[in-house]
Amino acid sequence: xxxxxxxxxxxxxxxxxxxxxxxxxxxxxxxxxxxxxxxxxxxxxxxxxxxxxxxxxxxxxxxxxxxxxxxxxxxxxxxxxxxxxxxxxxxxxxxxxxxxxxxxxxxxxxxxxxxxxxxxxxxxxxxxxxxxxxxxxxxxxxxxxxxxxxxxxxxxxxxxxxxxxxxxxxxxxxxxxxxxxxxxxxxxxxxxxxxxxxxxxxxxxxxxxxxxxxxxxxxxxxxxxxxxxxxxxxxxxxxxxxxxxxxxxxxxxxxxxxxxxxxxxxxxxxxxxxxxxxxxxxxxxxxxxxxxxxxxxxxxxxxxxxx
Amino acid sequence: xxxxxxxxxxxxxxxxxxxxxxxxxxxxxxxxxxxxxxxxxxxxxxxxxxxxxxxxxxxxxxxxxxxxxxxxxxxxxxxxxxxxxxxxxxxxxxxxxxxxxxxxxxxxxxxxxxxxxxxxxxxxxxxxxxxxxxxxxxxxxxxxxxxxxxxxxxxxxxxxxxxxxxxxxxxxxxxxxxxxxxxxxxxxxxxxxxxxxxxxxxxxxxxxxxxxxxxxxxxxxxxxxxxxxxxxxxxxxxxxxxxxxxxxxxxxxxxxxxxxxxxxxxxxxxxxxxxxxxxxxxxxxxxxxx
Numbered sequence: 135x136x137x138x139x140x141x142x143x144x145x146x147x148x149x150x151x152x153x154x155x156x157x158x159x160x161x162x163x164x165x166x167x168x169x170x171x172x173x174x175x176x177x178x179x180x181x182x183x184x185x186x187x188x189x190x191x192x193x194x195x196x197x198x199x200x201x202x203x204x205x206x207x208x209x210x211x212x213x214x215x216x217x218x219x220x221x222x223x224x225x226x227x228x229x230x231x232x233x234x235x236x237x238x239x240x241x242x243x244x245x246x247x248x249x250x251x252x253x254x255x256x257x258x259x260x261x262x263x264x265x266x267x268x269x270x271x272x273x274x275x276x277x278x279x280x281x282x283x284x285x286x287x288x289x290x291x292x293x294x295x296x297x298x299x300x301x302x303x304x305x306x307x308x309x310x311x312x313x314x315x316x317x318x319x320x321x322x323x324x325x326x327x328x329x330x331x332x333x334x335x336x337x338x339x340x341x342x343x344x345x346x347x348x349x350x351x352x353x354x355x356x357x358x359x360x361x362x363x364x365x366x367x368x369x370x371x372x373x374x375x376x377x378x379x380x381x382x383x384x385x386x387x388x389x390x391x392x393x394x395x396x397x398x399x400x401x402x403x404x405x406x407x408x409x410x411x412x413x414x415x416x417x418x419x420x421x422x423x424x425x426x427x428x429x430x431x432x433x434x435x436x437x438x439x440x441x
Numbered sequence: 442x443x444x445x446x447x448x449x450x451x452x453x454x455x456x457x458x459x460x461x462x463x464x465x466x467x468x469x470x471x472x473x474x475x476x477x478x479x480x481x482x483x484x485x486x487x488x489x490x491x492x493x494x495x496x497x498x499x500x501x502x503x504x505x506x507x508x509x510x511x512x513x514x515x516x517x518x519x520x521x522x523x524x525x526x527x528x529x530x531x532x533x534x535x536x537x538x539x540x541x542x543x544x545x546x547x548x549x550x551x552x553x554x555x556x557x558x559x560x561x562x563x564x565x566x567x568x569x570x571x572x573x574x575x576x577x578x579x580x581x582x583x584x585x586x587x588x589x590x591x592x593x594x595x596x597x598x599x600x601x602x603x604x605x606x607x608x609x610x611x612x613x614x615x616x617x618x619x620x621x622x623x624x625x626x627x628x629x630x631x632x633x634x635x636x637x638x639x640x641x642x643x644x645x646x647x648x649x650x651x652x653x654x655x656x657x658x659x660x661x662x663x664x665x666x667x668x669x670x671x672x673x674x675x676x677x678x679x680x681x682x683x684x685x686x687x688x689x690x691x692x693x694x695x696x697x698x699x700x701x702x703x704x705x706x707x708x709x710x711x712x713x714x715x716x717x718x719x720x721x722x723x724x725x726x727x728x729x730x731x
Contacts, residue, residue: 324689324691326689326691326692327691345648361634363650363654364682366682366684366697366700367681367682367683367684367700368682368683368685369683369685369687371686371687371689372697373686373689373692373694373695373696373697374689374691374692376696377691377692377694378691394650394654395651395653395654395715396653396654396655396656398653398656398658398659400656400658402658402660402661404613404614404615404616404658404660404661404664404665405615405658405660405661405664406660406664408660409660409722409723410653410658410659410660410663410719410722411660412653413653413715413718414718416714417711417714417715417718420710420711420714421711423707424704424707424708424711427703427704427707428704431701431704432697435696435697436696
């Protein structure tokens with residue numbers, strides 16, 4: 135199984151996009167989850183310019199030169215139910231970029247607004263996905279619905295039943311699922327039950343860890359909940375995850391999505407000439423080598439060969 | 442400054458004997474360790490532990506205890522002497538119905554009763570900030586903590602500055618730590634994502650991540666510590682990784698019940714390098730053990 139890594143914002147503290155890749159390779163990773171989320175996150179992105187194709191080819195060359203390739207990707211950030219036109223525009227551009235970058239799948243967050251009924255949620259999201267389908271078909275890209283949200287959030291996307299409702303409503307051979315183990319833990323979902331229920335629809339993973347659902351007092355502090363720590367370090371049941379992946383004969387990448395060490399960006403009058411806003415490049419590399427070795431260990435424990 | 446490391450539950454879960462455990466910590470570059478002492482150590486037990494540590498080339502520098510009450514704590518203090526440990530972090534008394542003044546008076550009397558025993562045994566008693574989850578305490582702020590120590594009238598009671606615990610209170614760390622000039626006995630380094638709210642479980646609030654993994658501002662911490670002239674132990678009090686296996690009706694076999702030794706050592710080395718980076722970034726010297 136291919137071990138891939140989401141491109142943490144930690145690297146952005148040090149490098150421009152094309153300079154990330156040699157460092158990711160140095161940590162052991164040969165595969166990445168391409169970060170449309172940030173790189174095409176706004177219309178100011180260079181990939182939204184007229185010369186986007188040339189820019190994309192330059193990025194692919196940089197990835198090739200560094201010895202890494204993208205096996206999955208994350209759609210541009212934003213809330214489709216709020217900025218529908220903007221998100222759709224940037225997602226369509228990202229889909230166009232996929233064949234140049236060698237990517238055949240893109241994970242996205244569905245749209246949801248507080249107060250939406252389940253029917254309104256399904257109707258909106260079916261309509262949104264159908265806008266993207268011609269491009270998905272033209273460029274051969276699978277769109278993967280990611281489970282997001284705690285129970286208080288305006289999404290009907292917490293578990294396999296809710297995800298399959300939307301997948302069945304869209305009913306298209308290029309529309310499938312990605313499970314984020316951390317999000318599922320926050321929503322108090324069961325990893326084994328959810329993964330096996332999705333079965334062949336599961337084509338992507340966001341492997342990350344946290345301590346589970348938070349009490350209602352904490353709902354305004356999302357950074358305290360969706361911790362994005364490396365697997366096997368907190369409370370997600372990764373025995374359930376691995377055994378379920380074997381059960382469904384999962385063929386996608388084992389994609390790790392940590393966001394640590396965190397970069398502390400807050401202005402602070404007491405931190406004069408700050409030097410510790412994040413760890414250094416060598417420490418970041420040492421950390422991500424450890425993350426790679428965790429993933430390799432996890433697969434090895436279940437007799438799965440890591441690529 | 443000197444680096445030391447607390448023997449966290451992740452290490453205890455590996456079921457190593459003392460020689461193996463301390464040998465692995467030494468491999469990771471730590472020759473100073475801090476332990477948990479929740480039951481008295483007799484002469485033989487203490488000698489066996491000291492022998493294992495000597496073989497591994499490590500020294501025990503500080504103990505923490507969760508033992509409460511004078512009668513129960515005196516044997517712990519005496520055990521520290523047998524273990525040649527000079528610092529002991531102790532918890533404070535509390536009760537849901539105590540108001541602030543009663544809390545302060547009872548704890549001041551409690552500390553005064555322990556101080557002579559600690560002195561006789563060459564042990565410095567240390568107390569630390571309470572977290573949100575310790576609802577019945579009145580030592581969440583530095584002012585409260587220092588007020589309590591001053592009430593005792595004892596010079597020898599020091600503050601164990603636990604960065605993660607003070608950080609949970611969402612305070613500015615620089616001015617808070619500056620208030621502790623001359624009162625810090627030892628520093629515990631860890632990180633979290635700020636405090637939560639009263640009534641949150643300790644295990645979810647007090648994450649005790651490695652420094653620079655969370656949101657606490659270590660620039661504030663290091664600026665304050667260097668300005669106070671602190672040059673004692675910087676102890677890694679990190680309760681991470683945690684593997685919390687649960688009951689599952691869906692699986693028959695567990696392979697992930699603890700964090701494996703090679704990966705734990707790899708992470709411990711990373712923590713050591715990170716602490717060296719933090720300390721060096723502020724020009725503070727790091728003493729190497731002989």
